[in-house]
Amino acid sequence: MTDFPETRESLIRRVKEDAGDRCAWEEFSSMYRPVIYRAAKSRGMQDADAQDLAQQVLLAVSSAIGRWEKQCAETRFRHWLSRITRNAVVKFMTRGPRDVAVGGTGMLDWLEECPDPDSETAQRFDLEYRRQLYLTASEQVRNKIQPQSWRIFQMTVLDGDSIEDAARQMDRTIGSVYAVRSRVMRQLREAVARLEADQS
Numbered sequence: 001m002t003d004f005p006e007t008r009e010s011l012i013r014r015v016k017e018d019a020g021d022r023c024a025w026e027e028f029s030s031m032y033r034p035v036i037y038r039a040a041k042s043r044g045m046q047d048a049d050a051q052d053l054a055q056q057v058l059l060a061v062s063s064a065i066g067r068w069e070k071q072c073a074e075t076r077f078r079h080w081l082s083r084i085t086r087n088a089v090v091k092f093m094t095r096g097p098r099d100v101a102v103g104g105t106g107m108l109d110w111l112e113e114c115p116d117p118d119s120e121t122a123q124r125f126d127l128e129y130r131r132q133l134y135l136t137a138s139e140q141v142r143n144k145i146q147p148q149s150w151r152i153f154q155m156t157v158l159d160g161d162s163i164e165d166a167a168r169q170m171d172r173t174i175g176s177v178y179a180v181r182s183r184v185m186r187q188l189r190e191a192v193a194r195l196e197a198d199q200s
Contacts, residue, residue, distance in 0.1 A: 011024060011027060011028060012065070012077055015028055015062075015065055016065050016066050025062070029058060031132065031136065032058065032081065033054050033055075033058060034128075034132055035085075035128045035129055035131075035132045036050075036053065036054040036057050036058070036085050037050050037051060037053075037054045038050075038128045038131070039085060039086075039089065039124055039128050040053045040054065040085075040089055040092075042124045042128070043089050043093065043124065044093075045089075045092070049092070053088055053089065053092055056088065057081075057084055057085050057088050060084065061081065061084065078129065082126075082129075133192060133195055133196070134188075134192065136191075136195060137188055137191035137192045137195060138188060138191075140191050141184065141187045141188050141191050144187070145184065145187070148170065149180050149183070149184055150184065151170065152166055152170055152172070152177055152180045152181055152184070153180070153181055153184040153185070155169070155170075156177065156181050157181065157184075157185070163177050163178060163181075
C-alpha cells in the first residue's frame with residue numbers, strides 16, 4: 001500500500017485542538033485522502049468503494065485523533081494512520097463493503113483491533129506515501145520557480161530527454177541545462193526534507 005506522508009506536528013496539533021478548524025482538516029484531507037484512495041484501488045477496490053473507504057478512515061481518525069499521542073522520538077503519526085488504513089482494507093476485503101462501519105470511535109476501535117497480516121497492502125501504502133510526498137514537494141517547488149526551469153527539469157528528469165535535446169529545444173547551453181536541472185532537483189530534495197522534518 002502506501003506509507004502516509006509525515007504529518008506536520010503543527011497540523012496534528014491544530015486538528016487535535018480544534019475539531020472545527022476547517023482549513024486544518026482540508027489540508028489534512030488533501031494530503032491523506034489520495035493516499036488512502038490509491039492504496040485501496042491498488043488492492044483491487046472499485047472506485048466508489050475506495051472513495052468510501054477513504055472517507056470512513058478519515059471520519060474515524062477525526063473522531064479519535066484527540067487520543068493520539070507521540071510516545072517517543074520514533075513514534076510517527078503516519079504509522080498509526082497507515083495501520084488504520086491497512087486494517088480497513090483488510091476488513092473490507094475479507095468481509096465485504098456492507099460490513100464497513102460509518103465512522104466514529106467505534107469504527108476506529110474496530111479498525112485498530114484487526115490483525116495486520118497484509119504486508120502487500122503495507123508496501124503499497126508506503127509507495128503511495130512517497131508518491132504523495134513527491135507530488136506535494138514538486139507542487140511547492142514548481143510554484144516558486146520560473147516556468148522554463150520547471151520545463152527543463154520535466155524534460156530531462158521526468159520525460160527522459162537528453163540534456164542536449166533539452167538545450168536545443170529550450171535554446172540554452174548544455175551547461176545551463178545541467179545547472180537548472182541540478183538546482184531544481186536540490187530544491188525538490190529540500191522541500192521533501194522540510195515536509196519530513198516538520199512531521200510527527
